Amino acid sequence: MGPPHIPAMPMDERVTDAAHGGTPPAQSATTFSRLRAALRGTGSMAAVLGVAVLLVLGAGEWATRDELDTQWDNLRRSGEVQALALRGVATRYSYLPFTAAQQPLVAALLRDPDSRSVRDAANTYLQTVNAHAGSDTLYVMDANGLTLASSNWNTPSSFVDQNYSNRPYFRDALQGLAGRFYGVGKTTGEPGLFASAPVYDDGKVIGVVAVKVQMQPIVDTWAQLRDPVFLADERGILFLGSVAPWLYKTTRPLSAQDVLQVQHDEQYGARWAPQPVPWQVRQRDDQPGVELKLPSSGKNYLAFEEPLPDLGWTLTLTADSKVVAQARQQAWVLATLASGLLVLGALYWQLRERRLQENRQARIELEQRVLERTHALQQAQAFRQSMEDSLLVGMRARDLEGRIVYVNAAMCDMVGYSADELIGCLPPYPYWHPDDLDRHWNDSDTALAGKAAPQGNENRLRHRNGSDVYTMFYTAQLIDGDGKHIGWMSSVVDITAQKRAEEQQQQREAQLQRVQRVITVGEMASTLAHELNQPLAALVNYAAAARSLAAQGKTELLNDSLTALSAQALRAADIVGRIRRWVRQHPEAREPCDLNAAVDQSLDLLLRAEARRHGVVVRLDLAQASLQVHADRVLLEQVVLNLGLNALQAMQAMQTAAKALHTATHPQELLLRTTTDAGQASLQVLDRGPGLPPEIAERLFEPFFTTRSDGLGLGLNICRSIVESMGGELLARNREGGGAIFEIRLPQAPTP
Missing domain, CATH: 3.30.450.20 (PAS domain)
Known part of the structure; x- marks a missing residue:
């Protein structure tokens, strides 16, 4: 079954009269008016074609810009993740x-x-x-x-x-x-x-x-990426990357002094000499990166630089620019389809107007008009057939029983079968995928019943050569010239390239998740090592006391020390379990607990004994009523204990410095205060130490930043992370009259 016939205006209006030997005056006037209407129609079609061309070009330009924005955004996010991973590796063993x-x-x-x-x-x-x-x-x-x-x-x-x-x-x-x-x-x-x-x-x-x-694990991760990733030092020399031949080449000219310095340091081997990288750089003024052109392979890459000023390095991530060209081509295909529909609509409107004009013509011209209209119809049919054969979207027509009555060239190319092989076939069709037969039968029965989804159905077809083709089917009723429903017309769009792109995107996201898990493991290890330090120190002290009491034969005190030692061991195990749940962000670790009780427990654990050892008076200013908060009790006690020990050490350092300079200091006092305000429970740790100078206050919670020679700089960073995981915040400020205040704020829980 071929495409429906479309009537057209005759190409020539030559009407002769044998009796008079010429054209009658009335017929000449009619011919002139019809010729003028045809010229107006030609101008309208030219305008429609112009709009169609602009639509195709505009769609290609929009798709290009949209894909560029997407690629730059992907590169920017990947750069943030990769930079985080690099900083983790670079500072892990510092x-x-x-x-x-x-x-x-x-x-x-x-x-x-x-x-x-x-x-x-x-x-x-x-x-x-x-x-x-x-x-x-x-x-x-x-x-x-x-x-x-x-x-x-x-x-x-x-x-x-x-x-x-x-x-x-x-x-x-x-x-x-x-x-x-x-x-x-x-x-x-x-x-x-x-x-x-x-x-x-x-x-x-x-x-x-x-x-x-x-740093080979970083390189191994980069090697799994589709596009190159590389790292340059402050001189612009590539020293780490996923493309080995590019290593130790320069991205910009080096001064003679820089060359001599690198060779003296033997930074990249004893025989290193500067060689330029094998690409050409094209600057994009309206883009956040540059374009790298590789003459040897003919490839072009979008390159985004992520500076790492704290390390003196520059990370560059790339993306193959051919995806931009593919997006532009796909936009052209879709715009061409839309433009084709626009032209077909314009043709239909023009032919309808012409048919109305023909109905008004005199009966004397009827025979001649029929002959000329037949000739025009043949030309219009040939034009439409050529246009359908040039479409990139597949077209398939079926009758009411599901028999294929028409396919265009694009459909044949999509499945690898000729029109002769497909026309006349009933389900199952030869291009149905053998693994999806149940789905094909269901979609076919639904479409033949007139219940096809307007948004289309995705189907996997089997090409004649055995490859898989992913398509979208859009089905509508096929109506003949009498308005009778005679079958179903489907348009078929090949989305195989889009499916492949989605799979590649999923692979990239999986790689980013693996990098993030590596970073999380590093943070958990640092947190665990720091938090176990205090119970392990208590274990050592209790063990030493038990050994001494055993030697003296003091059985009752020995039992007390062993009981305390066992409690500290259980506490260490509890800390391990709770930190593991905290790192994995398990909310079930929280429970209602009293903030005042957490202060008392911290004093009993170690704080009161340490205060006596340092000669510091501990004073409590606790709220009269119970301050209930949702928190991890053990981790909250660890935070209070850590802040209290920091305060004692700060006052001890200040007292030592004052004795060396023979100056007076404030009375040594540690104040623990709990309050409540507007649904917030607050615990303040106040000391009379040296306070917080501005240069220290700015970096107070940074990991590995410490002012003590024997510290690791992890305590306050871990404390803040624990408090924030409980929905609160940890603040620090100077105390009026000298000293510092560290304040824990947590949402107050309803009193049971």
Whole structure:
């Protein structure tokens, strides 16, 4: 069954009269008016075609801009995630050199490097610490850069007796700074991130402790991405990335001084020489990034830079720009379909107007008009057939029984069968997918019953060559010229490329989730190590007391110490479980608890004993009524205990400084106060210490920031995270008259 016939205006209006040998005057006037109407119709069609062309071009431009915005947004979000992961890896082991530098054994080795027993002990210590920390290599250098001890002392690539005095991280640590440096190892030839810290003896730097960390896990993650990702140092040299041939090449010209400095430091190997990256940069003024053009492969990439100023690096993420071209082409296809429908509508309107004009013509012209109209109809039919064959959207017509009566060329190309093979077929059709037969039967029966969804149905077809084709079917009634329902017409759109793009997007999201899980595990480990410190210290004290009481034969006191020791062990296990649930964000860890009771429990645990040891008076100003809050009781007690110990240490440090300067200080007092206001329960820890200078107050809650030489800088950061997980906030400010105030605010729970 072919497409329905469409009547058209005759192409020529040559009417002759054999009797008169010419054209009658009335017929000449009629012919002139019809010719003028035809010219007006031609102008209207030109306008419609012009609008159709503008629609196609505008759709392509809009799709291009929309896809560019989407790609830049994806790159920006990926850059934030990757930057977070890089910072986590770069700072994960920064504490290790500082911690090892505090070990007396390291200072003893630097003071007496010729002692074999000290050196062996230092090697064993570094090997043990390195194995537990999971870093690559931990080693100690003297003031001349010579390695005295290393965690890999017993391996063929040992750092012992190697000199690294030309490395920047050694020079920075020798100046009393924390060093960080990425480069190729002089001994192993393997690249890595180096972090260093100075070793002091009587206020003088006598050596350097350094750690080497492999960043290969980051590269392995990048290698799974479809498009290149790379990292450049402050000089613009690529030193980490998913494309190995690009490593250690320069993104911009280097000065002679920079080249000499890199070669002197042997940062990228002893034979490194500057070579430019193999791409050309095209700046986009209206875009947040640039375009990289690779002449060797012919590929173009959108490149987005994420600066990491705290590390001195620049992260660049790319996306293949061909997806933009694909979006533009898809928009052109859809716009062409819409334009085709517009042209068909305009043709129908024009032909209808012409038919009305023809009905008004005199009966004398009827025979001639029929002949000429037949000729025009043939031309219109040929035009419409050509237009349908040029469409990229498949068309399929079926009769009321489901027999295929018409398919266009696009439909045949979509399924790999010719029109002769498809016309006349009843369900099941040869292109139905064998794994989806039940769904195909259901969709076919629904469509033939006139219940097809107006938004279309998605179907998976099987191409003749065996490949899968994903399509959208849109079905409407097929009406003949008499207005009778004779079947169903379906338009079929190939969405295979769109499905592939959705699968790739799901893969990228899964990769981002894996990176986020790695970051979460690191935070959990830091939190657990810090929170277990206090119950473990109490365990040690109770164990020492029990040993002493056992030696003295004081059985009753011994039983009390053992009972307290067991309670602290259970408390440590409780902390582990609750921190694990907190990190996983399990809300069931919260329960109604009394804020005043949490203060009393913290005093009984350790705070009151520590206050007596420091000579500090503890004063309580608690609310008369019970202050009920929804919180994790054990974690809340840990926060109160941590804040109280910090206050005692601050006052002790101030008292020591005052004695050295022979100056007077405020009376040593620790005040714990609970209040309630507007549905908020508040606990304030007030001390008479040195207070919070502005430069310290700004960084107070940053991880690994501390003013104590023996601190890790995790306590306040963990305390704030715990309070915020309970729906509250932790604030800090200076106290009037000297000292500091740390305040916990939590939503007040209804009193049971």
